[in-house]
Amino acid sequence: MKILVAVKRVIDYNVKVRVKSDQSDVDLSNVKMALNPFCEIAVEEAVRLKEKGVAEEVVVVSIGPKACQEQIRTALALGADRGIHVEADAMPDSLAVAKLLGKIVAEEAPQLVILGKQSIDSDNNQTGQMLAALTDMPQGTFASEVVVDGDKVQVTREVDGGLQTVELTLPAIVTTDLRLNEPRYASLPNIMKAKRKPLDVKTPEDLGVDIASKVSVLKVAAPAERSAGIKVADIAELVEKLKNEAKVL
Ligand code: AMP
Numbered sequence: 001m002k003i004l005v006a007v008k009r010v011i012d013y014n015v016k017v018r019v020k021s022d023q024s025d026v027d028l029s030n031v032k033m034a035l036n037p038f039c040e041i042a043v044e045e046a047v048r049l050k051e052k053g054v055a056e057e058v059v060v061v062s063i064g065p066k067a068c069q070e071q072i073r074t075a076l077a078l079g080a081d082r083g084i085h086v087e088a089d090a091m092p093d094s095l096a097v098a099k100l101l102g103k104i105v106a107e108e109a110p111q112l113v114i115l116g117k118q119s120i121d122s123d124n125n126q127t128g129q130m131l132a133a134l135t136d137m138p139q140g141t142f143a144s145e146v147v148v149d150g151d152k153v154q155v156t157r158e159v160d161g162g163l164q165t166v167e168l169t170l171p172a173i174v175t176t177d178l179r180l181n182e183p184r185y186a187s188l189p190n191i192m193k194a195k196r197k198p199l200d201v202k203t204p205e206d207l208g209v210d211i212a213s214k215v216s217v218l219k220v221a222a223p224a225e226r227s228a229g230i231k232v233a234d235i236a237e238l239v240e241k242l243k244n245e246a247k248v249l
Contacts, residue, residue, distance in 0.1 A: 001055040001148070001170075003046040004110035005080065006101055007039040007062045009071045009091075010121040019222045026121070026220060035071045038116025040078070041176040044183040045146055046114055047079035054148045055112070057081050061104050064091045069199060076194035077186035083199040084108075088211055092204075094122075096211040098130035103207040105135050110171060112153065117142050117175040128175035138168040142177040 011017060011026070012034040018027040035043075049055040060075040062068040063086040072083035086100050105113060115128040132139035140146075140155025144163065147154040148170075157164045158177045186194070204211045232238045243249045 001049070001112065002057045002059065002108065002110045003049060003055045003112045003114060004105065004108055005039070005042045005046045005058060005060045005075065006097075006113070006115045006127070007043065007060050007071055007075050008036040008116070008119050008121075009033050009062060009064055009068045010036045010119055013037060013120055017222075019220050023219050023221060025217065033067065033070070035074050036116050036119050036121075038118055038120070038176050038178070039071075039075075040183040041178070041180050042114040042116055042174075043075045043078050043080055044181045045143075045174075045176060046112075047184075048181065049112075049146075049148060050079065059084065059108060059110065061086065061101065063097050063100050064088055072199055073191075073194050074186065076197045076199075077191045078184060079190070080197075082197055085199060085201045086207065087201055087203055092211040093213045093215050094124050094127045095130055096204075096209065096213065097127050098134055099209045100204060100207055100211070101127070101131050102134040103209060105131070105137075105171075112148070112170060113137070113173045115173070115175045117177055128173055132173045135173075137171055137173050139173040139175070140166050140168050141175040143174050144177050144179045146174055146180065 012032040015032055020027045043060065046058040050058050058080040059082055060072055060080045061084040062072050066087060069085050072085055076083055084104060118125040128139060128141060140157060142158045143155045144158050145156035151170050152167050153170060153172050154165055154167050155174055157166060232241060
């Protein structure tokens with residue numbers, strides 16, 4: 001079995017995001033970037049399937065500027081076998097990413113494609129679903145457990161109010177939720193080894209995909225600042241303030 005994992009370069013989750021002064025976008029200058037946490041979980045799941053002998057090869061693909069190769073190398077250090085970088089000047093929107101991934105799926109013919117459920121920068125939660133629609137593959141989204149059994153995969157999905165288990169016929173698409181696994185840290189020897197693993201570079205033109213966006217961002221704004229709280233002396237004062245100042249009672 002070959003597993004394809006899609007990994008996205010995003011702002012590190014520890015960084016406090018700043019908005020550009022002209023509100024055109026988030027300010028990425030001198031900001032630490034990292035592998036999207038849900039993609040890290042996707043890589044971990046694929047590597048575990050390889051370690052269990054269920055899969056033979058784990059291929060990671062990332063789409064975007066040249067710097068995305070850093071995140072591909074991270075995934076290789078975590079145990080993936082080879083990388084594919086589809087180089088684009090800017091980060092394409094979800095539909096373009098899904099179309100490019102569709103072409104890579106057609107070339108590579110993986111039995112399982114694992115994506116994160118969501119990128120923590122754009123919070124789209126749609127690329128896996130779009131890829132499923134474009135490739136006509138079954139999808140198991142928000143996975144908290146993945147069990148491959150012959151030509152089927154059982155995916156336990158985190159849905160509102162509980163868990164739903166679905167069975168998909170391979171080849172299939174899975175998107176990862178937070179509780180699927182706890183990703184390992186890359187060891188120094190594995191980081192060194194990852195530098196020598198194969199990394200193929202392609203362009204959207206090579207894949208015959210027009211990545212011109214049909215979505216334009218009109219404005220990016222930071223969330224409203226929360227004003228400082230106050231301490232009240234007793235419950236009577238709290239009720240009085242809730243009634244007369246906040247007017248919520
Ligand atoms: P999104 O739909 O943007 O929330 O992203 C969901 C998942 O799609 C991510 O966790 C990745 O697995 C994949 N994905 C999104 N954008 C990219 C990209 N530029 N390159 C590779 N994978 C991506």
